Amino acid sequence: xxxxxxxxxxxxxxxxxxxxxxxxxxxxxxxxxxxxxxxxxxxxxxxxxxxxxxxxxxxxxxxxxxxxxxxxxxxxxxxxxxxxxxxxxxxxxxxxxxxxxxxxxxxxxxxxxxxxxxxxxxxxxxxxxxxxxxxxxxxxxxxxxxxxxxxxxxxxxxxxxxxxxxxxxxxxxxxxxxxxxxxxxxxxxxxxxxxxxxxxxxxxxxxxxxxxxxxxxxxxxxxxxxxxxxxxxxxxxxxxxxxx
Numbered sequence: 001x002x003x004x005x006x007x008x009x010x011x012x013x014x015x016x017x018x019x020x021x022x023x024x025x026x027x028x029x030x031x032x033x034x035x036x037x038x039x040x041x042x043x044x045x046x047x048x049x050x051x052x053x054x055x056x057x058x059x060x061x062x063x064x065x066x067x068x069x070x071x072x073x074x075x076x077x078x079x080x081x082x083x084x085x086x087x088x089x090x091x092x093x094x095x096x097x098x099x100x101x102x103x104x105x106x107x108x109x110x111x112x113x114x115x116x117x118x119x120x121x122x123x124x125x126x127x128x129x130x131x132x133x134x135x136x137x138x139x140x141x142x143x144x145x146x147x148x149x150x151x152x153x154x155x156x157x158x159x160x161x162x163x164x165x166x167x168x169x170x171x172x173x174x175x176x177x178x179x180x181x182x183x184x185x186x187x188x189x190x191x192x193x194x195x196x197x198x199x200x201x202x203x204x205x206x207x208x209x210x211x212x213x214x215x216x217x218x219x220x221x222x223x224x225x226x227x228x229x230x231x232x233x234x235x236x237x238x239x240x241x242x243x244x
Contacts, residue, residue, distance in 0.1 A: 026061040041128035094220040098210040103137045106188040114146040136185025144193045
């Protein structure tokens with residue numbers, strides 16, 4: 001069992017493995033009182049006035065107490081972060097890192113500026129950790145890039161992946177969780193999807209092109225896809241079917 005978990009962990013792509021490890025270590029550290037959550041949460045005043053810039057990063061690493069909700073989000077982090085990095089961003093580690101950086105920046109700006117709006121300030125003041133929202137953003141981006149995959153929710157009903165964010169949002173509301181956390185992730189995810197996939201098709205321009213200094217941090221290898229000779233991705237010709 002331990003060997004299987006070790007192999008599963010080693011086979012994760014670098015960004016997924018790094019983020020998952022940092023999230024688990026941070027959350028366990030807080031649960032054991034080794035780290036204080038008060039040193040991690042997003043506090044604009046402490047960031048600006050006391051130069052505690054690490055809070056801009058650490059608030060994405062803490063997933064609250066270790067309970068069923070923690071395991072739920074670790075599953076989604078490991079699954080959809082891995083799926084994106086291995087498939088949509090295969091051979092493009094720098095682009096995937098830039099997507100997460102873009103999402104984290106959008107989420108932080110929404111919370112900071114939302115806290116200045118009178119009718120929304122109270123709701124945004126309660127959002128001091130954005131880890132769940134960043135995870136939800138990855139789920140949203142994956143669902144947009146794989147809209148026709150059939151899924152099942154707890155074996156109760158089936159739906160296509162395009163509706164996955166809305167199903168999870170509805171589930172969060174049913175269990176009494178804050179809808180704002182998921183909504184922020186959907187907003188950030190849609191902003192990325194529009195600027196990366198929709199806008200370039202409309203205009204031929206790509207505003208989210210990964211900066212060269214980020215590409216220099218990651219040495220991506222060329223992707224070679226091997227296709228076995230006996231695998232078909234389309235029905236065989238009618239003549240071949242009759243010949244059999």
